[in-house]
Amino acid sequence: MRIAIAGGGLGGLTLARILHRHGIGAVVYEREAGRSARSQGGMLDLHPESGQQALADAGLAGRFRSQARPEGEEHRILDPAGRTLVHHRPQPGTFSGRPEIDRGALRDLLLDSLPAGTVRWRHQLITATPRRAGGGFDLTFDGGHSAGCDILIGADGARSAVRSLLTDAPLSYVVTLVELSISDADQRHPDLAELVGPGNLWCVGVNQILAAQRLGDGTVRVGISLRAADRHLDTYRDKRALLALFDGWAPHLTALIEAGDGPPTPRRIEAMPTGTRWAHQPGITLIGDAAHLMPPVGEGANQAMLDAAELAAELATNPTDPDSAIRTYEEAMFTRTHPIAEMSARVQAMMLSPTAADDIVRFFAPRPTEPALEPSWP
Template identity: 45%
Template sequence: MSAPTPRIAVIGARPGGLTCARGLQRHGIPVTVHDLDASPAARDQGGTLDMHPATGQHALREAGLWDAFSALSRPEGERMRLVGRDGRIVFDAAPAEGGQGNPEIDRGQLRGLLLDSLAPGTVRWGHKLTDAEPLGAGGHRLCFADGCTADVDLVVGADGAWSRTRRLLSDATPVYTGVTFVETGFDDADHRHPGLAALTGDGTMMALDDSRGFVAQRNSGGHIRTYIGMRTGEDWHRGDDGPALREALLKAFTGWSDDLLRFITDTDTGYVNRPLYALPVPHTWPHTPGVTLLGDAAHLMSPFSGMGANLAMRDGADLAAALLAHPTVDEAITAYEDILLPRSAEAAEGAAEGIAGAFAPDSARQTLAHLTRTA
């Protein structure tokens, strides 16, 4: 980029924002990442991710992190299994030798890999953005909850579903998809929960029927993370404690196999109620000097796309590349958004179709047909 070097702030230390920061630092462009969490260990980072060749894998290669990623990834985690509500396996696709090309990694491991690749002090923890005041010519003064401020030439909103940065560009807010997940988990599953471990297999197990179902995922360290989903109201049992949620779930899955019901009754981690939200499709905004978005801040979609983190990382890599390739921040934003917005719209449309099919009255048939086509 032309001198002087722009002051760049990434809001959110998530995979997309960290990928962007890594891409800039590799080429000598300084960047600061601000995150509201007090530390990297402040909260659980979620389950497992499969990295796709054209998105997540591309970003890792551009970041110079492919070999480090490969050492942590689990090709065997690509296995996909579909189980009927009676507990019988109806589809089971094991990956080819060495995997099919979408190796799995725990979200926490991926974030740790990206954090470790950055220069010390890049991420400023405990920096919750409260306001961004326009200064003219694309500049903004960022104000944080601890009283700190920072004047920057580019604000990159990588701050997730409920992004504060997005308010600088768009009035759009996430909308409830009609589906709620209840997350639960099982530790040392092969020894403590052998039946659930056998049913899950090495990768992902889905049991979907009549607008509800189970999605169980192998994580590293013998852990199985499970999402119990259903099409229901946005406030379904919100605020209820463990026993109340347990009874509500058992009632919702009356008639399902006892083998599957153990994903409800045998939890080691308790229950977390997670209504699923998505941004309107397409989500666009007018070009605004000095501000752009990536990841969920730009294109929040249901997890049934399988693309959320992958797209966020590709966004981060593409934005870094645009900033390196263009003489001004404004030209870089324009070039980046010309790629981002149509790609996001296409992926979000696919995600909406995916969750509609997975939580439909005939979801068992639709899911089996989809897996058979793509196997």
């Protein structure tokens, strides 16, 4: 069977890798020009039951541990005056929790594990047309390239081109995220490097969060989360306009905005309706954000990788009946991700509420028999 995976993100690459381990070939069609075409973003924490499990299935757990940073689990949550509300310090050197790894490093790890030619760069999928006879799909890419496949898997993210073949579920605007980057922070801004520490920093106000995280190369990535609004995104491209939103905050916190290397980059973050399902169709399915786009509270990449592992396992178990394998995967995925999407929506609403500081302290405070929860990029 000829398998086409649309999208070379963490989910698509994990799927290709695990299929390869089972002797099943796949081609990954990726719109980017190459692995270094753009920054892959900040770091993420891989959960033992999802992201780490997928890497174990991919035979990459050892390589992951060689590049992950357990110290990145440290996080502090401050109020606008700079007072510490929560400070979680991980046990030194342990991988028992949710060790952090830069997204770029994790993607490179997956790319390096695939046979040459698996990923076809500069292949942005435009349309996929079901064949009338014999099954499969004809694929058309930006620039005029074309290809065919027997099975099409959409791993092409929030704005998936494959999703429209299965569902017309709408996307809703849930949060505005504004990003900046501070390179070589230890040398250029040692005070800010010390403020952020080796992991995550959140500064929580009313309906807004100023966050920062340390990447493996010493860069500090700054993110500002704001409630969804009708303002044009260009409003947030000017540092002075951003700083005005944080008037009255401690200057050593807002210095994170002032120190950004370039102009801020704003994005509208969207989500799919909780509980989105589709009727099974032969030879096609979705994984990751294409299947269940959630607010960005730490589950997206982990669930995408687990989707990949579970779909690959079903296809490897039942290679002569891929439609049955896909149907089994979909039913399990719908059941698994529904409560996670509900939780993600609740957490996102909590973080950008008038009582966020109190709510977050209660949420992340350790319970009598549990360790402190770890926040993810807001």
